[in-house]
Amino acid sequence: MPWRIRTGQHVGRDHLLYNRNCQDGLAVLHGLIKSEEVMIGVLCDGCSGGDKNSGRYSEVGARAAAPYVVQAVRQLLERDTEISLIPVLLWEQLIGWLRRTIDEYQLDGPSKAQLIANYFLFTVVGMIVTERTILFFSIGDGVIVIGKDVRILDYNNTPPYPAYHCIEKSYLTLTEDLPQGFEVLLIDRATFAVGQVAIGTDAWHHEQSLLTDIWGHEHVAGLQRFLNAQSNNNRRFFRRRFDNHLGGSRGTGALMKRVTIGGIAYTLADSALIGSGGEGSVYRLRLPRGDVAVKVYHKPTAERSSKVRDFLSHRWALPTDRIALPLEAVYDSGGRKIIGLTMPYLGSGFEEVAAFANRKYRTTHGVTNKEVTTVFLDGGKVLQPVHSSGLVVGDLNERNVLFRGKEMLFIDVDSWQFGSHPCPVATEMYLCPDLYNMNLEAKPSFLPVHDWYAFAVLLYRSLLLVHPYGGTHPQLMKLTDRALRKVTILDSGVTVPAFAMKPEVLDTAMLDVFDQFFTKGIRKVFPIDTLRTYSDHLRECKQCGSWVPDSRALCPVCQVRQQIVTHTVLKKDITFRDILTSTGDIVLVRIMGGQLYVLTHERGVTVLYTGDPLQGPLQRQELFPIPPKVTYGLFEHTLVVSQDADTTLRLYNLRTRKWSTDVTTSRFAITRRLMFRTDASTLYRISAGRLLRGEYRGQHYLETMVRQVMEEHTWFTADPSSADPRLVGFFQMPSSQIWWLSWEGSTYDNLPLGQMDDTEVFVDLSVKFDRHGVLVRRKIERNGISGIRYDLVSSKGVVAYSSPWQPMTDQVVDELHGQVYQGGILLHATDGGVVQDRIETGSxxxxxxxxxxxxxGDSLMLWGKGLIITSGNRLGYVELGQL
Structure with missing residues (x-):
């Protein structure tokens, strides 16, 4: 049956009383796109405030926006954009269009706010109908009709207009955060019968009894005549109606992330996403009693439902300030099926325990083994009542154990084992070898001693920066093989990574405990008293600031640092020279304008070294006291200083040695880290949904917009050595990442990088630039095993190569960062020397x-005919004729 499309609109009587025009915009497109029949319809409802002046000319913005949105959708479809991704990209384009249009008036402050209030406040309700799919998208009040099913979009007549994103927050009286995207309803026509669909404005909220009469109008103006008659003859208060009458088709539809909690329906917006993993996605939701975290499973099952129900039926005697215990069940939109649960919302200020094993994080955040032991002592006190209550964590790993100050926090409690409910997942690095190759889903398999084994591994890595079965062995190549044979990193046949702490940072009692756990394979409760004694007897080294056992006559950290390598010529084609040995820690190394910049922390002071390392010693200058929990960036003659506590970026002029400007940026919700990057000339930051590019022109710091982005759900990075804007990033969605590239003024959206499936967990990523494009490497965990995906993207946004998932055991090193990349080749630092790795061939x-x-563990950078090597507190240069 051919598609029948009808539209109608009418000026409401309230508009006539105030002598106003129809303040709605309507646009429709129907035709073939990429050989497929498509209909796009958009309604924009202009604001009609409570007085005769508010939103007086809002039809200006509404009538301009409707055709703009329709054409934007058409262009996305013509570029083969996956239909489920269109609302994300469309939102970005709409907000960008609004900002560009409003900025043309060159108004600020109250004048700009008044312009927006008068002309640009409108809601949006739209639908895209293809031969296979129907997609509705909306922001603000309205109505969606699917056959006899009526869905009211109700913001109590106070919708969050898109143009609010163009107004300074001080001019808004909203008490809730602005949404960062459209609400979406997606219907697959292959399995659900859909014969009639329609969208309308909020005028239909009180006229739902008439919706049964909108269908079946044969004449092209039939619906319009129906609206006219109802308004003129029956005094109905209509504004507009848009109708699409389709022939018989099938599809299944569900409002994305519509849930029921405590008998009340809620919508979980994509903009509220705060985490996504192998089991489900986690959203922040504001309830009357306060904020909660809502976990929605990717694949709800009867077993998950039973486990959630049974867990909530118990009254667990556990410390709720340390354990994110499930609060209540989350049901589907019909309130029948359990699809998730709510948990306490932790906010910010915490980190994953994995950070303790990251040398760079420890350096910039001032973490010592004293802090590590304090946190683990707290965690040991929490595990004890967990086990005495009949619970076993099971999958105890570096991502579901957090720390905040001196406290250890436990999350993902819904996977814990209790009663007849198993813990069905595990992380290979922390799984006790006794459980290798077992089907953990079949029955409860974990014992409390297995938690203590994982606890011991976490502690070992946090103190020594290396796994107890880490390093390399000539015969036992895999960590799991060494674990089964109890060959630890202290075995004489194992090569220990240079970045690892020396075992002498532990006392003999702690070394004996770890020997029992990992060399002898004894399964027991971890002796917390031994850990407490070790912690109590740590002393601070006055030279390096490390905390070491008072039983050690010499500081083992200082002993390593005093082994200075001097300038050495090994052979005629290999030259090595020592550039710098810091008395503290190297925290940043950059190459800009033919100069090397090295930032260090030395005895409480931030120090900068600059110069050409091949022409003589680097010049040293002390800058300012070391800020706590700091991250740095560097561009032109400016140092960017940020601290974890707030979103401020402080700019320090290296020429005048004075603080110059403060700006702010947003956090990436998944990691809670501040999003900013620098290249040779520019600072990039995110503000009010815009990616901004800032640079100094003379004495003035000026910014321009690079592109529209999703606030708190955008990750990006920049080419640090380029003076031209080269950036790559992604928008984080509940079950996917939408990648984009911005290269020297051109932007390419929706890059087709390999998508992860529901069983995979995104762990880390690294992006390397060269003049041809970028190499994206993502560390992804699949069924508890770490692996990697490679994607090569050209400067034109073409994905030239994508690799399948590869286990980390097949990689040169188990590390994503610190390599040199150029022309499809990676150079790795290994204990066996520099290794050249051709990405596409694997040679x-x-x-x-x-x-x-x-x-x-060393970091490499290209310099001239050789490599700059950063190793701990040392900087060296090696020239290789062959390279």
Whole structure:
């Protein structure tokens, strides 16, 4: 049956009383796009405030926006954009269009706010109908009709107009955060019968009894005549109606993230996403009693439902300030099926325990083994009542154990084992070897001692920065093989990574405990008293600031740092020279304008070294006292300083040695880290949904917009050595990432990088630039096993190569960061020397003459005909003729 499309609109009587025009915008497109029949319809309802002046000319914005949105959708479809991704990209384009249009008036402050209030406040309700799919998108009040099903979009007549994103917050009286995207309803026509669909404005909220009469109008103006008659003859208060009458078709539809909690329906907006993993997505939701975290499972099952129900039926005697215990069940939109649960919302100020094993994080945040032991002592006190209550964590790992100050926090409690309910998942690095190759979903398999084994592994990594079965072995290549054979990192046949702490940072009692757990394979409760004694007897080294056992006559950290490598010529084609040995820690190394910049922390002071390392010693200048929990950026002659506590970026002029400007940026909700990057000339930050590019022109700091982005759900990075804008990033969605590239003024959206499936967990990523494009490497955990995906993207936004998921055991090193990339080749620092890795072919070559000059964990940078090597507190240079 051919598609029948009808539209209608009428000026409401309240508008006539105030002598107003029809303040709605309507646009429709129907035709073939990429050989498929498509209909796009959009309604924009202009604001009609409570007085005769408010929103007086809002039809200006509404009537301009409706055709703009329709054409934007058409262009996205013509670019083969997946229909489920269109609302995300469309939102970005709409807000960008509004900002550009409003900025043309060159108004600020109250004048700008008044302009927006008069002309640009409108809601949006739209639908896209293809031969396979129907997609509704909306922001603000309105109505969606699917056959006999009427869905009211109700914001109590105070909708969050898109143009609010163009107004300074001080001019808004809203008590809730602005949404960062459309509400979406997606219908697959292949399995659900849909014969009639329609969208309308909020005028229909009180006229629902008439909706049964909108269908079946044969004449092209039939619906319009119906509206006219109802308004003129029956005094109905209509504004507009839009109708699409389709022939018989099928599809299944569900309002995305519509849930029921405590008998009340809620919508979980994509903009409220705060986490996404292998089991489900987590959203922040504001309830009358306060904020909660809502976890929605990717694949709700009867077993999950039973487990949630049974867990909530118990009254657990557990410390709720340390354990994010489930609060109540989350049901589907019909309130029948359990699809998730609510948990306490933790806010910010916490980190994953994985950060303790990250040398860079420890350096910039001032973390020592004293802080580590304090947190683990707290965690040990929490695990004890967990086990005495009949619970076992099971999948105890570095991502579901957090710390905040001196406290250890436990999340993902719904996966814990209790009664007949197993813990069905595990992370290979922390799984006790006794449980290897077991079907953890079949029955409860974990014992409390298995939690203590994982606790011991976490503690070992946090203190020594390496796994107890880490390193490399000539025969036992895999960590799991060494674990089964109890070959630890202290075994004489294992090569220990240079970045690892020396075992002498532990006392003999702690070394004996770890020997029992990992060399002898004893399964027991971890002796917390031994850990407490070790912590109590740590002392601070006055030279390096490390905390070491008072039983050690010499500081083991200082002993390592005093082993200085001097300038050495090894062979005629290999030259190594020592550039810098800091008395503290190197926190930033950058190359800009033919100069090397090295930032260090030395005895409480931030110090900058600059110069050409091949022309003589670097110049040293002390800047300012080391800020707590700090992250740095560097561009032109400016140092960017940010601290975890707030969103402020402080700019420090390296020429005048004075603080110059303060700006702010947003956090990335998934990691809670501040989003800013620098290249050779520019600072990039996110503000009010815009990615801004800032640079100094003379004495003035000026910014321009690079693109529209999703506030708190955008990750990006920039080419640090380029003076031209080269950026790559993604928008984080509940079950996917939408990648984009901005290259020297051109933007490419919706890059087709390989998408993760529901069983995979995104862990980390690294992006490397060269003049041809970017290399994206993502560390992804699949069924508890870490792996990696490679994607090569050209400067034109073309994905030239994508690899399948590869286990980390097949990689050169178990590390994403610190490599050099150029022309499809990666250079890794390993204990066997520099290794060349060709991405597309997988072929590798080791430069054996560099063995002993570089080590696993070192960072490499290209400089001239060689490499700059950052290793702990040292900087070196190696020149390789072959490279």
């Amino acid at each position: 590798r070559k080791t430069f054996e003459k560099t063995k002993g000059l570089v080590h696993e």
